Structure formats: C-alpha cells, structure tokens
Amino acid sequence: MREIKADIITERIAELCVAANCVLPCDIKSRIEDARSKEPWHTAQGILDKIIENYGIAERDNVPICQDTGVCCVFLKIGQEVHIDGDLRAAVDEGVRRGYGEGYLRKSVVKDPLRRVNTGDNTPAMLYTEIVPGDKIELTVAPKGFGSENMSKLAMLKPSDGIEGVKAFILQTVKDAGPNPCPPIVVGVGIGGTFDKAAYLAKKALMRSTDVRNSDEFYAELEAEMLEKINSLGIGPQGLGGRTTALAVNIEWMPTHIAGLPVAVNINCHVTRHRTLVI
C-alpha cells in the first residue's frame, strides 16, 4: 500500500488548472495549424490566423486562452494500492480554489442551478474517479467551457436505427450547434452503456489526444468518416463558412442492453484543454 497525502493532490490540481487554461495542448495546436494550411476559404483563413495568434499570446503571457475558464472537470485514475491520507474531495476542491484564485481565472460556477449564486471560487470540481490497478494516481484537469457544453446532446436510439442513426444524430447535433460552440470544434461521442454512461463516454472521448485514433479499427473508421462529413457541412470557423468545422471526432463505446442504443455527443470548442500528470 502506497500512501499519498491529499495535500500533494491539491498542489498538483492547482498547477494543472493554470497550465490547462493558458497553454493549449500540442495536438490541438497541430490540428488547427494543419487545418489552416488546408483551408481554402478566405474568411476562414483569417479567423484561423487570429485563433493561432490568440493561443500564442496566451502561452507567452501566461494568460487564459479564453475568458470562459470553464467548470473544472477533474478525472482521477486511482491505483487500488494507493491510500490517500486526507479528504480527497476536499483536496481536489482546494486545488481548484487555489488554481482559479492564484491563476486569475474566471469563477464560473453557481451553487444552485435554479437560485444561481456564484460560489466565488469555481468549486466544486466535476469529479470523476476510476479505480485502476497499480499504486499511482493519474490526474487530468479539463476546464470545460459552456458555449460548447450547451450544444451537446444525447439520444436513446433504437437498435434498428443502427450505425446510420448514430451518424445522422452526430451530424444533426453539429449542424444545430452551427456557430454557437466556437468552431472549429472537437466532437466527443459516447455510444452504448446506459443513459448516463453514454454521456460520460462522450466527455471521456474529449480527453483523448486527437493524435490517437480509436484502437478498434471499426470505430477508427467511423471517426474518420464523421470528421469528413462534418467538414463537408460548410459551417467553418466561427460559423462564417469554410471547410474547418471540426478538428477531430473522438468516439468511445461500451457494451449496452439488447433493447438500446444510447448515443451522446459532447461538443468542445477549439480551446479543447486538458492536462494530465501522474503522482
């Protein structure tokens, strides 16, 4: 049994909150720069240039790429041989509180969805934990903006809807979102499981590097096909027309019930942020 102090988790979360908000992951930068080189539409080229300039400024000056520094999604993969010394939930929230306070990040969380008073420190984190083999903890911090979150959807399709039904639902979700989620977007798709697991898979799909395709060739092909279809819609950067509507489609799947075909689409903007480290 390895012991990890909760204080260490707090410190690391605080660091990850700032880094994730100010420095765009390398794979997303490559996707955007690659898209710029292939973009034929003049307006779209200009917008992509500004987007590239923007994340350059953010990284250089250590300021947030986007003012929506998000609700803080924290994914923990906890090795089953780890004992955490202290209150894990409190440690994570303290990390978010520190990161968002000391990092001059925006506090965008309301305590209650209907009475809507800001918590003032961006807590609580949206915490996802998974128990895995081993004696380490993997921390991922993913600030999630709500311009794109609001454009996400879930459908409980019928098995007879099949793959064509899934494709149509993904495409319609992106079409309906149009300019709202700040395209070019990254599309996270969760297929299977239950109502809630499909949504979780879609969020988890957004944590995967866009350099990595699904390990199952069938789903890797579906990812490629959907990216091509989405980039034929013409929505373009910021919805003003162009080829570059999406940077990547990441799909995660799991077993499901004989009666069901849940599919969830979680949309992320071009500021697709996540940072991971292992303790």
Add this chain to the structure above:
Amino acid sequence: MEKRITLPLTREMARTIKSGDACLLSGVIYTARDAAHKRLVELVESGKPLPFDIKDATIYYVGPTPAKPGQVIGSAGPTTSYRMDAYSPILIREGETGMIGKGKRGSEVISAMKEYGAVYFAAIGGAGALLSSCIKSAEIVCYEDLGAEAVRRLVVEDLPVVAVIDSEGGNLYETGVSAYLDSLKS
C-alpha cells in the same frame, strides 16, 4: 478592408452597416451577460432608469477573467448570444444599437433590429487573450456582486468584429456558409 467605426452608434449609422462588413470598433462599450441583462430589463419594466445611457449604446456579451496586476482586464472574448435573446428586443427598443457576441440570434431579436435600427456583431469566440489587447480601460458600472458578470464600461480601440446580422436581416451565418458551399460547386 475593415470599416472603422467610432462609437456611440446612432440608429442611422447602424443602418449603414451591412452583414459581412469587417469592422474595427473604437469608443465606449458596456459589458453585460445573462444575469445583468435580466436586471436591466427588470428596471425597464418597472419604469426605473438604467445605470448607464442605453441610447446608441453597444453592449458586449463578455465576462472577463480577473485582471492580473498591471493588466487593464483579463481575457475578454464573447459569450454565446442566444442566451440574451429574451432581453435584447427590450433593450433595442430602449435605444441599444449594437450587440457584440457570437452565435445565432432569435427571430424576435432580428425583428427588433429591423424595426429600430441595430447591428449584431460577432467577435472571435475563444480569442479572449487577443481581444483584451484592444481594451484600453475598464471600470465597473454596477452589479459588482455578479463578479465576472458585472456591468463594465470599456473603452476599446480597433476592436475587430464582423457584422453578422444587419438592420435589414442580412445574416452572414447563412450567406457565409452558402457562399462557401457554392464555391465548391463552381
């Protein structure tokens, strides 16, 4: 070529700006998001004066990050505009002529824009670090309790925006996409 526009924007000026115009805005703008819009409209509906002069005013839908020491303002890009759709027609009627945000607008907003003369501009969503460099001063006007959502008076210089919906209902979100798709056919 960008159109340089000095604010405030009169209704007559607003009617001369056309969908698709790339503009650089300079002058005073006010910030307001969902919560501030709700309060502003409640004031209008109860016949009370607004905390700033809405006549010919431009409102930027933004909730900036906190300013670091030495900064005028933190990152300050646009938020999605449709959440303000319930309130905008009332503010346009009261004199608002310019709105800066990103994303689609509802038909009631567009009707009010046509009736009174107003323009909807889009700034690049997610380019908050870049856009904040155009903001030369920022001060809180009211609703400080809302934090990032407080109403701020900003002085901007050459803020880059695109007129997406004009006072005749021209809409670049529709025409831009169809122009691109048409270009593929030729």
